[in-house]
Structure formats: C-alpha cells, structure tokens
Amino acid sequence: MIPELGHFALILAFVVSIAQGVLPLVGARQGQAQWIALARPAAQTQFLLVAVAFGCLAQSFLGNDFSVSYVAQHSNTQLPSLYRFSAVWGGHEGSLLLWVLMLAGWGAAVSLASRRLPEVMVARVLAVLGLVGIGLLAFVLFTSNPFDRLLPAAAEGRDLNPLLQDPGLVFHPPMLYMGYVGFSVAFAFAIAALISGRLDAAWARWSRPWTTAAWVFLTLGIALGSWWAYYELGWGGWWFWDPVENASFLPWLVGTALIHSLAVTEKRGAFKNWTVLLAIAAFSLSLLGTFLVRSGVLTSVHAFASDPRRGVFILVLLAVVVGTSLTLFAWRAPKVGAGGNFGLVSRETLLLMNNVLLVVATGSVLLGTIYPLLIDALGMGKLSVGPPYFNAVFVPVMVPLLLLMAIGPMARWKHADPKAIARRLRVSLALAVIAGIGLPLLMGAWTPLTAISSLLAVWIVASGVFQIIERMKTGKPSAAFWGMHIAHFGIAVFVFGVAMVGGYQEEKDVRMEPGDTVQVGGYGFRLLTVKDAPGPNYRAAVGSVELSKNGRVLKTMYPEKRSYFSSQMPMTEAAIDAGFTRDVYVSLGEPLGNKGAWSVRVYYKPFVDWIWGGCLLMALGGLIAMLDRRYRLRVKVGAGVTAGVAA
Amino acid sequence: MKQRFLIPLAVFFVLVIFLAIGLTLNPRDLPSPLKDKPAPAFTLPQLAAADKTFSPTDLKGKVWLLNVWASWCVSCRQEHPLLVSFSKQNDLPIIGLNYKDQGADAKNWLARFGDPYLLSAVDADGRVGINYGVYGVPETYVIDKAGTIRMKHTGPITPESLKTQILPLVAELSK
Numbered sequence: 001m002i003p004e005l006g007h008f009a010l011i012l013a014f015v016v017s018i019a020q021g022v023l024p025l026v027g028a029r030q031g032q033a034q035w036i037a038l039a040r041p042a043a044q045t046q047f048l049l050v051a052v053a054f055g056c057l058a059q060s061f062l063g064n065d066f067s068v069s070y071v072a073q074h075s076n077t078q079l080p081s082l083y084r085f086s087a088v089w090g091g092h093e094g095s096l097l098l099w100v101l102m103l104a105g106w107g108a109a110v111s112l113a114s115r116r117l118p119e120v121m122v123a124r125v126l127a128v129l130g131l132v133g134i135g136l137l138a139f140v141l142f143t144s145n146p147f148d149r150l151l152p153a154a155a156e157g158r159d160l161n162p163l164l165q166d167p168g169l170v171f172h173p174p175m176l177y178m179g180y181v182g183f184s185v186a187f188a189f190a191i192a193a194l195i196s197g198r199l200d201a202a203w204a205r206w207s208r209p210w211t212t213a214a215w216v217f218l219t220l221g222i223a224l225g226s227w228w229a230y231y232e233l234g235w236g237g238w239w240f241w242d243p244v245e246n247a248s249f250l251p252w253l254v255g256t257a258l259i260h261s262l263a264v265t266e267k268r269g270a271f272k273n274w275t276v277l278l279a280i281a282a283f284s285l286s287l288l289g290t291f292l293v294r295s296g297v298l299t300s301v302h303a304f305a306s307d308p309r310r311g312v313f314i315l316v317l318l319a320v321v322v323g324t325s326l327t328l329f330a331w332r333a334p335k336v337g338a339g340g341n342f343g344l345v346s347r348e349t350l351l352l353m354n355n356v357l358l359v360v361a362t363g364s365v366l367l368g369t370i371y372p373l374l375i376d377a378l379g380m381g382k383l384s385v386g387p388p389y390f391n392a393v394f395v396p397v398m399v400p401l402l403l404l405m406a407i408g409p410m411a412r413w414k415h416a417d418p419k420a421i422a423r424r425l426r427v428s429l430a431l432a433v434i435a436g437i438g439l440p441l442l443m444g445a446w447t448p449l450t451a452i453s454s455l456l457a458v459w460i461v462a463s464g465v466f467q468i469i470e471r472m473k474t475g476k477p478s479a480a481f482w483g484m485h486i487a488h489f490g491i492a493v494f495v496f497g498v499a500m501v502g503g504y505q506e507e508k509d510v511r512m513e514p515g516d517t518v519q520v521g522g523y524g525f526r527l528l529t530v531k532d533a534p535g536p537n538y539r540a541a542v543g544s545v546e547l548s549k550n551g552r553v554l555k556t557m558y559p560e561k562r563s564y565f566s567s568q569m570p571m572t573e574a575a576i577d578a579g580f581t582r583d584v585y586v587s588l589g590e591p592l593g594n595k596g597a598w599s600v601r602v603y604y605k606p607f608v609d610w611i612w613g614g615c616l617l618m619a620l621g622g623l624i625a626m627l628d629r630r631y632r633l634r635v636k637v638g639a640g641v642t643a644g645v646a647a
Numbered sequence: 648m649k650q651r652f653l654i655p656l657a658v659f660f661v662l663v664i665f666l667a668i669g670l671t672l673n674p675r676d677l678p679s680p681l682k683d684k685p686a687p688a689f690t691l692p693q694l695a696a697a698d699k700t701f702s703p704t705d706l707k708g709k710v711w712l713l714n715v716w717a718s719w720c721v722s723c724r725q726e727h728p729l730l731v732s733f734s735k736q737n738d739l740p741i742i743g744l745n746y747k748d749q750g751a752d753a754k755n756w757l758a759r760f761g762d763p764y765l766l767s768a769v770d771a772d773g774r775v776g777i778n779y780g781v782y783g784v785p786e787t788y789v790i791d792k793a794g795t796i797r798m799k800h801t802g803p804i805t806p807e808s809l810k811t812q813i814l815p816l817v818a819e820l821s822k
Contacts, residue, residue: 277655284659297669311670319663326656333652370665377668563719570719590747590772 003068006056007147010097013049013104014137016042020107020130024123025195036119039126040111046133047101047108054101057146058088067153070094070146076159076566078537086170087160092294092310093146095173099290100136102174102181103129110185110210116632117206124192125185132184135317143310159537159566168228172221176248179218180286183251185210186258187283190276191325194332199272204265207279209631211262215255216622222248223615231574236507236585236603238611241390246369247289250362254282257358260351268413270339270348274355277329284322285362291318297373343415350408357401364393402456402495405488406463428466432459443504443606453499460492483625487618494614500607507604509589513597521604523584524548528556530588530598538564538571543598545586547577559600561588582606681796686713686788687778694745694753694767701742701768703794710820711740712813713788714764715776717748718756720784726803727760733809734763739817743767746776746784789813791820 020042027035057070061084066072074091075084089098107129114122140146163169189207193199225245230238239245258278265275291297295311342348368385406428410421436455440446464485471477506520512527519525528544540562547554557575564571574587582605589599681687690702703713714730716723734741743764745753750769757767770776779788780799789798798816800808 273652280655291666295670297666297672315663315666315670318666322659323656323663326659330652330656370662370669373669373672374665376672377665591749592772 002056002059002063003065003147003149006053006060007145009049009052009056010137010141010145010147013046013053013100014134014141016046016049017130017133017137020046021127021134022130023127024130025127028120028123028127028196033119036123039123039130042130043104043107043111043126046130047104050097050101050104054088054097057094057097058085060147061085061088064157065153066155066157067149067151068146069148069150072150072154072157074157074160076157076537078565079157079160079165080536082167082170083160083165086164089173090160090164093140093144095177096136096140096144096294097146098174098177099181100133100140102177103133103136103184106182106185107133110188114206121192121196121198121203121206124195125188128188128191129184132188132321135321139310139313139317143313157566159564162538162562162564162571163232165537165564166228166232168224168232172224172228174221175217175224176221179214179216179221179255180248180251180289182210182214182217183255183279183282183286185214186255186279187325190279191328194276194328197332197335199265199276199336201266201269204262204272204275205631208259208262208266209626209628211255211258211279211282212622212626215252215259216619216626218248218252218255219615219619219622222252223612223619226615227612230608231576231585233572236505236574236587236601236605238501238608241368241387243369244293246365247292250366250369251282251285251289253358253362253365254278254285257355257362258282260354260358264348264351265339268340268342268348270342271352271355272336272339273329273333276333278355280322280325280329284318284325285366287314287318287321291315292369340414342413345411345416345418347408347411347413347416350404350411353404354401354408357397357404361394361397361401364397365390368393399452399456402460402491405491406460409467409484409488410463424466424470425463428459428462431462432456434458440503443500445504447503450499450503453495457492457496457499460488460495464488464492478628478630480625480628480630483621483623483628485621486624487621490614490617490619490621492614493610493617497607497610497614501605501611505603505605505608508602510600510602511592511597512600513595518600518602520602521582521584521606522549523554523604524551525584525586525600525602527598527600530591530596533560535562537566538562540573541588541591543575543586543588543600545575545600547584557584557586559586559588578609580609583608681780682799684796686790686794686796687775689768689770689775689778691744691768691770691775694743694750694757694769697750697769701766703790706740706742706790707794708792709740710792710817711742711765711790712817713742713744713779713790715744715746715779715781715784715786715788716767717746717784718752719748720746722803723785724760726785726805727763729804729806729809730763731761740765744775744779745769746781747771747773787813789816789820 020039023035024039024042027033027038060068060071061075062081064071064075064077070091070093074087074094079087087094089095107126110122110129111126186207189203189210193203225248226238229240230236258275261271261275261278264271291311291314294314297311368389371385406425407421410424432455435458436451439454440450443450468477468485471481508518508520510518512518514527514529517524517526524547526546526548528546530541530543533540533542540560543559545557545559547557555577557577559575560573562571562573572587574585577584583603585603585605587601589601591598686703688703690700693699693701730741741764743766745767747770753767785803787800787804788796791797797820798812800813804813
C-alpha cells in the first residue's frame with residue numbers, strides 16, 4: 001500500500017508540475033493575475049507531493065519491504081537502519097527521486113523567500129523550474145520508477161553496495177545534489193529574465209544569493225566525496241579526475257565564474273549576456289553530469305549500472321532544456337545593451353580575466369572527460385584520459401587565476417590605478433616570495449611546484465589580511481566583504497594543502513608479519529596482530545598497528561579489511577590518525593601466505609586535512625556572503641542600473 | 648539575429664550528436680593488446696589439488712577458454728549459470744583463473760553454484776592476471792590450438808555474446 005501511495009503522489013506531482021510550468025508563464029504573458037498567483041502554491045504543492053513519495057520510499061526501506069524491486073536490490077535486513085535510510089539514494093531510481101526532491105525543494109524555497117520580488121518575475125522563475133520538473137518527473141515515472149513491485153517478493157534483499165555503507169556517503173549525495181540542482185534556480189532566473197527581456201541589476205541581485213547557496217552545497221558535496229574517497233578507498237588519494245568526479249567539478253567551475261560575473265552585472269550592469277550564458281551553462285553542465293553518470297557512456301570507478309533507454313531519455317531531456325535555452329539566448333541576447341564602460345585596468349577587467357580563466361579550465365576538464373567518447377564515436381579507437389592530462393592543463397590555468405585573486409578585490413570599479421595597487425601589494429609580495437623560498441626548505445626539499453603554491457597561498461592570505469585591516473579603518477565591512485575574503489582564504493588553504501601532500505607525502509607498500517616494523521615519514525609502524533572481528537553485516541580482519549615516533553609509542557591504530565556477507569565484496573577501512581599538520585594512514589591490503597603476513601600500505605601525508613579545511617572555509621565564506629543584508633532589502637523596480645531590452 | 652549568439656547553440660548540438668553516438672557504443676568493449684599474441688605462460692597450483700599445477704602449454708593442440716573469476720566478484724555470479732550449463736552441453740575445456748581469492752571461499756563458491764571448469768588455477772596475488780591485462784573480473788579469453796589469444800571478452804558473458812561471438816570463433820578455430 002505504501003509504495004502505491006508514493007507512486008500516486010509522484011504522478012500527482014507530475015500533473016502539478018505541468019500546471020506549474022505552463023499556467024504562470026501564460027498568465028505572465030497575458031497579464032492574468034490569477035494564473036500568475038498559481039505559481040507559488042503549485043511549487044509548494046509539488047514539493048509536498050514529492051516529499052510524500054520520498055517518505056514512502058524511505059518507509060519501504062526502513063520496513064524491509066522486499067516486494068519493492070528497488071528495495072530488494074539495495075537493502076538487506078542486516079543493514080543498519082541509518083544505511084537503510086541512505087540506501088534510498090543508493091541506486092539509480094532513488095537517486096533520481098532525490099534529484100527531483102531537491103528540485104522541488106529549491107522551487108518551494110524560492111516561492112517562500114521571494115516576497116520582495118515582483119510577482120510576474122517569481123511566476124516566470126517558478127514556471128521554468130516547473131518545466132524542468134516535468135522532464136525529470138517524467139524520467140522517473142516512465143523509465144526509473146522506484147516503486148515497481150517485485151512479485152513474488154524477495155525473501156531477502158541483495159544489500160547496499162558496501163562502498164556506500166559509510167557515514168560520508170550518507171551526506172555526500174544529498175549535498176552534491178543540492179548544489180547540482182541548486183543551479184536550476186540561477187538558470188530559472190536567467191531564463192525568466194530572457195523571456196521578460198529585463199536583464200538588469202535587479203535580476204543579478206536576486207540571482208546572487210541563490211547561486212551562492214547552490215555553490216556552497218556543491219562545494220561541501222564535492223569535499224565530502226573527496227574526503228570519503230580518501231579514507232574509504234584505501235588508496236590514500238583525494239581526487240582521481242574520474243569522469244564522475246569531473247561531472248560534479250564542471251558545474252562548480254562554471255558556478256564559480258557565474259558568482260563573479262553576477263557581481264559585475266549587479267554592480268556595473270555589464271557582462272549581462274555573458275552572465276546569462278554562464279547561468280545556462282552551469283545548469284546545463286549539471287544535466288550533462290547527470291547524463292554522463294546515469295547513462296554509462298563513460299567508464300568510471302563509480303561504475304553505475306546503465307540502461308540504454310535511460311540514456312536516450314536524459315539525452316533528449318538535455319537537448320530540449322539546453323537547446324531551448326540557447327535558442328532563446330540567441331534570439332534575445334542581441335537586443336541587450338552592453339552596460340557600463342570600463343577601463344583597461346579595473347575590477348571589471350580583472351573579473352573578466354577570472355571568468356576567461358575559469359571557462360578555459362572548464363573547457364579543458366570537459367574535453368578531457370568526454371575525449372574518450374569523442375574518439376570512440378569517430379571510430380578512432382579506445383583510450384582513456386588520466387590525471388597527467390588534467391594536471392598538465394589545469395594547473396597552468398590556475399596559477400594566473402590565483403595570482404589575480406589577490407589583486408581583483410583591490411581594484412576599483414571602472415578605473416583602477418595600477419600604481420596604487422602595486423603599492424598596496426608590496427608587503428604581500430615580499431611575504432609571498434619569502435614563503436615561496438622558505439616554506440619548502442622548512443619542509444625539507446625545495447621544488448618549483450611547492451614553492452609556487454606556498455607563494456600563491458601566502459600572497460592571497462597576506463593581501464586579504466591587508467585589505468581587511470584597510471577596510472576596518474573606514475567602518476564596519478559588509479557580510480559580502482567578509483564572505484569573499486573567507487572564501488578566498490579557503491582557496492589559499494586548499495592550495496597549500498594540495499601542494500604539501502603532493503610534494504612531501506611518503507608511502508610504503510610492504511609485506512608485514514606480526515611484530516614487523518616499518519618507518520615512514522619519521523613514524524614507526526609496528527604490526528601487532530590481525531584478528532577476526534564480527535560486524536553487523538560483515539566479517540572483518542582488524543589489524544592493530546602501534547604508531548611511534550622517535551621510539552615513543554603514540555597510539556594504536558586499527559585498520560580493517562571487511563568482507564560483507566551479502567556481496568562478498570572486500571572493503572578497506574583505513575585507520576587514520578588525523579592531525580593539524582599531518583595525517584598518518586594505515587590500510588590493510590591482502591593476506592599473504594599462512595604465517596599471518598599481510599600486505600600493508602602506510603602513508604605519511606603532511607597537511608592533507610587542509611584540503612578539506614580549505615573547502616569548508618570556501619563554503620563558510622559563501623554562506624556569510626549570502627547573508628549580506630542588501631539581499632534582504634526590497635529592490636525598487638526599475639531602480640539601479642536598468643538596461644532592459646530596447647524593444 | 649547576430650550570428651555570434653548562435654555559437655553556443657551550435658557547439659551544444661555538436662556535443663549532443665557525439666553524446667548520441669556515444670550512447671550506442673560500449674566503453675567497456677576494449678580490444679585486448681594481447682589479441683593474436685601468444686598467451687602469457689604461467690604455472691600455477693590447481694584449486695582442487697594444490698600439489699598439482701597447471702600451465703597453458705598443457706592444453707596445446709586444443710581450443711580452450713580461460714575464464715577469470717573470483718568468489719568476491721558479483722558479476723561472476725551473474726555469468727556463472729551460463730558457464731555451468733554451457734559446460735554440461737559442450738566439451739570445450741574451460742579453465743578458471745581464480746583471481747585474488749581465498750582458497751576456502753573459492754571452493755565453497757564452486758560447491759554452491761556449480762563448477763563449470765576443467766580445473767581452476769590459483770592466481771592468489773594476481774600476478775598472472777597482470778600479465779593477461781585483467782582489469783575487471785570476470786574476463787574470458789579464447790585461446791587457439793597454437794596457444795594464441797584470439798579474443799578477450801570483458802565483463803560477464805551473456806547468452807548473446809556467447810552465441811554470436813564466442814561460439815562461432817571457437818567453431819572456426821576448431822576446424
């Protein structure tokens with residue numbers, strides 16, 4: 001009964017999304033107040049209905065209803081209840097339902113938090129979200145219904161993929177999807193602005209907090225995924241340039257560009273067409289990511305099951321959504337005015353360079369991600385593109401971006417004085433050069449990459465601190481100002497972490513018998529025992545490894561090798577001793593021979609946690625910027641830099 | 648309408664065409680670099696009798712299949728019934744390469760799901776797998792009378808791939 005209820009709620013949501021997508025749009029065109037007024041209740045109803053459907057699926061999981069095919073495939077009676085809940089999004093059908101829930105959630109949020117926006121604008125925005133909702137709900141209902149029954153019911157479920165039975169994975173997909181799907185709001189604002197022909201500062205101001213919110217979630221989602229890969233896969237890496245990772249990184253890069261371009265559009269009325277295009281691109285890349293992940297056209301360590309019918313459906317959806325948007329863009333954009341002029345040295349120019357660099361980075365990552373597919377489609381053979389390509393194209397683009405990052409916030413709008421900027425940056429430059437020479441030497445070895453990274457990190461932080469001090473003298477800075485600098489500090493922390501791990505990590509892959517000791521990064525690791533231990537739905541071999549430094553015992557670490565009953569899949573649970581300046585990391589490989597020997601992997605990773613710490617700072621910065629009070633003020637219609645369509 | 652505003656649309660449609668072609672292709676369908684090369688030699692203990700060994704030269708003069716499997720591999724379970732029923736109806740030798748597995752687990756697995764193999768060779772540390780270029784289990788190799796790899800199938804064998812690819816090749820090689 002419950003699954004049918006969920007299915008029914010989903011069908012109702014589909015019907016409501018049609019009403020939400022069509023009526024307000026027609027109403028806005030014909031000036032019918034009743035139809036315009038439908039948008040908000042429709043968006044809220046849609047969210048409620050999808051939430052009911054989601055709740056029903058969750059209930060089927062928690063109640064072990066193996067007569068639901070999706071539950072039987074992804075759950076098991078022995079599965080702990082937290083994972084039974086997160087198993088809702090552990091497979092294709094459920095994760096799409098989560099996608100739709102997020103979309104409806106963002107729609108409901110817009111309907112509630114848009115009291116100060118003109119009704120017509122809100123109606124258009126919610127209608128665009130409704131139209132996207134139609135496509136996705138149809139996708140779920142017609143190709144990927146999570147409520148399909150399995151008759152006769154299975155006695156026992158097949159269990160959730162053990163890789164997903166982890167706290168990190170409970171939160172990673174919802175965060176990531178919140179971000180992915182959140183760009184639909186910026187997209188809807190852009191399309192609504194294109195339809196109305198009103199691409200002005202007010203539009204940019206309304207879009208900004210929503211775009212930043214989506215970006216914050218996406219940042220956290222990607223960081224969680226990376227952290228999970230680090231401690232769960234047992235390879236000690238934190239980013240693999242895997243197609244599925246790239247699929248989430250591409251919207252992030254474009255979203256970052258969009259945040260900066262929106263700033264110019266809001267403050268100066270410039271870059272309007274460009275900003276609209278970025279907003280369309282960010283959401284298009286989210287959809288493209290969904291296509292790449294869900295259709296199985298690319299091989300990935302994530303290896304999601306694929307069904308060609310689904311691939312065709314998403315591709316058609318992608319073509320319709322993005323094709324229509326870009327056609328609308330090609331039709332409307334030429335009529336949009338250029339906005340304010342600006343000099344060669346100005347904040348506008350610097351932000352333009354930021355955008356160009358980020359778009360180039362996006363293009364190179366996108367090319368590398370789909371290159372195997374392109375070559376295969378052209379019949380030119382099979383190949384795979386790996387980290388060497390990505391590092392080679394990505395790093396050189398990031399270096400100038402990071403250099404400019406310190407200068408951009410210092411430059412004035414319209415015209416900046418290069419000499420004045422240079423004067424204010426003198427101290428930062430000196431500190432950065434000292435750091436570039438000194439920090440690598442302090443770590444034991446000087447390499448160009450660690451030197452450049454240390455230099456850039458200190459360059460960004462020093463100039464940020466300088467600007468904050470400067471600004472404090474003239475009064476209380478705004479939340480937006482703090483947010484920007486905190487996010488930029490986050491980047492600096494991240495860059496430093498990446499460089500230190502890349503430059504100074506040590507690893508050893510050794511055969512150890514109980515009693516053996518291995519030295520890595522100044523630490524001693526002594527394997528004491530490997531014992532069998534039972535878990536709720538797995539059996540584990542738990543190693544005890546004594547960690548010591550200079551002969552002094554610090555602690556005992558317990559890496560595990562788990563074997564899950566239902567799938568017999570071996571899983572590595574690394575033991576990590578995390579610290580502010582370093583992690584030490586032990587993971588059990590395979591048992592070797594019968595003397596109790598194991599292959600053991602040991603890592604010393606300096607500053608690795610700074611990578612995720614940096615991401616947290618970025619997200620925090622975004623959050624603070626979002627709460628700036630000017631977003632809560634009522635915007636007078638037509639005020640500010642208005643430059644509508646000259647129609 | 649100015650032409651340059653159509654550029655994003657044009658770029659996007661080229662991308663969609665490529666994605667559409669991509670959908671019809673299987674990215675896992677990799678040609679083996681070892682195709683038409685001699686099957687790498689090895690000598691490994693047999694699963695059922697650890698004191699006996701197996702090496703590819705033992706089957707010189709015969710066409711045979713080398714199937715890489717493991718008890719921890721979920722997809723192997725998917726293709727397994729097909730192999731079992733196939734082995735009952737044909738006398739084509741199928742050799743199992745038990746890849747990175749525990750002896751006891753592997754034996755239990757065969758006892759539970761059936762044993763289609765003439766014998767299984769134990770590749771506990773996966774070294775032979777590396778020589779054969781195994782990157783996902785299961786994988787199946789068709790080896791001819793001269794000991795040359797003629798085909799590699801990645802992923803579980805399906806009834807369709809058995810009928811349309813493997814069997815015709817085996818029939819041709821057995822002539």
